[in-house]
Amino acid sequence: MNGLVSEPASAVGQAGADVLLDLVGVSRRFGGLHALSDITFRVRKGEVVGLVGSNGSGKSTLFNVITGIYAVSAGRILFQGQDLSGLSRHTIARLGIARTFQSPRLFTGLSVLENAVIGVDAPYKTPTLLNLLRQLWIPWHRYASAARGAISACRLGMHEDRNPATLPYGERRLLEVSRCLVSSPSLLLLDEPTAGLSDEESNALIRLLHGTARDTGLTLIVIDHRVSFIRALCDRLVVLNHGELLEDGLTAAVLAAPHVIAAYLGEEG
Amino acid sequence: MTVEFFLYHAAFAGIAVLLTQSLNLVWRVNRFSLGHHGYFGIGAYAGVVFTRFSVPDGKWALDTWIDRLSGAGLLLGCIGSAAVVTGFVGYVTIRLFVRLREDHFAVATLVFAEIVQNVAANCTYVGGALGFEAPYLAVRNAGAERLWYVGFYASLGVALNLLLYLGIRRLDQSTYGLYITASRDDELAAELCGVDVWTLQRTVFLLATAVAGAAGALFLHFTSLIVPGDFSLINGLPIILYVVLGNLGPARCVAAALGLYTAYEIMKLQFFGLLGLELGRAAAEWKEVLLASVLIAAGLLPALLQKLRCPRREASS
Ligand SMILES: Nc1ncnc2c1ncn2[C@@H]1O[C@H](COP(=O)(O)OP(=O)(O)OP(=O)(O)O)[C@@H](O)[C@H]1O
Ligand SMILES: [Mg+2]
Numbered sequence: 001m002n003g004l005v006s007e008p009a010s011a012v013g014q015a016g017a018d019v020l021l022d023l024v025g026v027s028r029r030f031g032g033l034h035a036l037s038d039i040t041f042r043v044r045k046g047e048v049v050g051l052v053g054s055n056g057s058g059k060s061t062l063f064n065v066i067t068g069i070y071a072v073s074a075g076r077i078l079f080q081g082q083d084l085s086g087l088s089r090h091t092i093a094r095l096g097i098a099r100t101f102q103s104p105r106l107f108t109g110l111s112v113l114e115n116a117v118i119g120v121d122a123p124y125k126t127p128t129l130l131n132l133l134r135q136l137w138i139p140w141h142r143y144a145s146a147a148r149g150a151i152s153a154c155r156l157g158m159h160e161d162r163n164p165a166t167l168p169y170g171e172r173r174l175l176e177v178s179r180c181l182v183s184s185p186s187l188l189l190l191d192e193p194t195a196g197l198s199d200e201e202s203n204a205l206i207r208l209l210h211g212t213a214r215d216t217g218l219t220l221i222v223i224d225h226r227v228s229f230i231r232a233l234c235d236r237l238v239v240l241n242h243g244e245l246l247e248d249g250l251t252a253a254v255l256a257a258p259h260v261i262a263a264y265l266g267e268e269g
Numbered sequence: 270m271t272v273e274f275f276l277y278h279a280a281f282a283g284i285a286v287l288l289t290q291s292l293n294l295v296w297r298v299n300r301f302s303l304g305h306h307g308y309f310g311i312g313a314y315a316g317v318v319f320t321r322f323s324v325p326d327g328k329w330a331l332d333t334w335i336d337r338l339s340g341a342g343l344l345l346g347c348i349g350s351a352a353v354v355t356g357f358v359g360y361v362t363i364r365l366f367v368r369l370r371e372d373h374f375a376v377a378t379l380v381f382a383e384i385v386q387n388v389a390a391n392c393t394y395v396g397g398a399l400g401f402e403a404p405y406l407a408v409r410n411a412g413a414e415r416l417w418y419v420g421f422y423a424s425l426g427v428a429l430n431l432l433l434y435l436g437i438r439r440l441d442q443s444t445y446g447l448y449i450t451a452s453r454d455d456e457l458a459a460e461l462c463g464v465d466v467w468t469l470q471r472t473v474f475l476l477a478t479a480v481a482g483a484a485g486a487l488f489l490h491f492t493s494l495i496v497p498g499d500f501s502l503i504n505g506l507p508i509i510l511y512v513v514l515g516n517l518g519p520a521r522c523v524a525a526a527l528g529l530y531t532a533y534e535i536m537k538l539q540f541f542g543l544l545g546l547e548l549g550r551a552a553a554e555w556k557e558v559l560l561a562s563v564l565i566a567a568g569l570l571p572a573l574l575q576k577l578r579c580p581r582r583e584a585s586s
Contacts, residue, residue: 089460105458126465
């Protein structure tokens, strides 16, 4: 690792109480393939971290182990000091970790508004018999106002009743983001949010994310291939290369580091 | 005569629709159970045990109104306790099958239902292979009272179905209705939105098997004679067919059940009338083959429609 570049980030990482997410030696193998090897870094509350790296470098896999889709092969993931290993996916989500997927995963049997309502951090999200009998008397419309706020923030308000499958690709991505924001997560993981978005739409997304981060102290980790987007949004960059942590530091410094350019940016042209 | 005939079939259809509505709910949470008839059987046999306990000598006097009212109360108690027992068994079995998904779960439930039938056949306390005869509890199925008898069970079936249907509608209007659809569309995405999909599936399975159990107890007292063969796959198949044809819609599956049940009965009548007694009986015996072919056709229909639609779309574009 380049000492010069990583200096500010590790200084940031020392601030104990402020740490939201703490990855300690996280590895994940798929058979003989080391998708992640010994990844260690910390994310402070309120930080906006970019996660970059070439195709297949393990970025999405890192999101998958954080959200509990895959178990780690080695290492620990701490969220607000709590070890996430062994927790079910919905438990991890309800701790305050929301995410989007590389290709949007919306509920096509539900309308745009209903999709967002799924994100609402409703009481009784564990449908035991008792909870079910209680919730039976509460129509879901009761939870619609929070969902409406989030979808209109993503400028989807006029599509409330549409089937998300009929939306253009960019708006489907935005709907996924708003479904996350509805639950007011403390950590939001975005997997290539600008893929398929126009420049205008990505700028609107940057404004929305900046605004939410400012208002709610939202912490963000963003995977993206668009350097302009990363530069505009992220304070700090983590670079992965073949499953290993190549660099971790302030955005401008990392983007200027020669070995990062060689490993990642170089091939983007 | 015709009214009685109609009510008789209404009572049977009521039981079938109870099973259809509940199985439909199970399938909607991505649990493709093929053993719903097994839970139907558990309910019936739980009803047998309840009946043997509360009417030890197998005779219930129906002389006074008090007798009849308490008999009706006993019947409701029987249905209720069968529901509780079956729901409990359903909960335990789905917990046992926790790791089994999709077709593995389907096969496991199928095998489970087969075991239920076999255990019943070998358990003399519940009548064994010869079956169990239940006493008439509220109305007698004899003479002038026959009409009341079939009417009583038909209305009980309608009432239970109405309750269930309204309950499911309520469910669909609550957030849980959204969770059911969401987890059906994309289980993983629903989980990452904080929905506890596994608990949802367990709870729905518990409720649905409880309903199947209630239907079993109703069946026991309506037919007043049950044999293990009543709870075989052959008798469970129509329910699966109704759910498939209903395409998982709560109202559509009811319509499919009623429509197909009626069509089948009319067909049987037609055969009896047109083909004479022998051939009519033969047609009734081919019921299984008939059902299987409708099931296969139902499976092929979407693919066929797709085939038919595609060239037209190409032509128009
Ligand atoms: N479920 C899996 N089974 C086997 N291999 C996997 C699995 N998931 C990911 N991989 C492998 O792990 C490596 C990292 O994949 P990952 O999707 O994390 O890359 P990425 O950085 O997100 O790439 P991209 O920029 O293309 O999205 C790849 O080689 C991929 O093939
Ligand atoms: Mg990826």
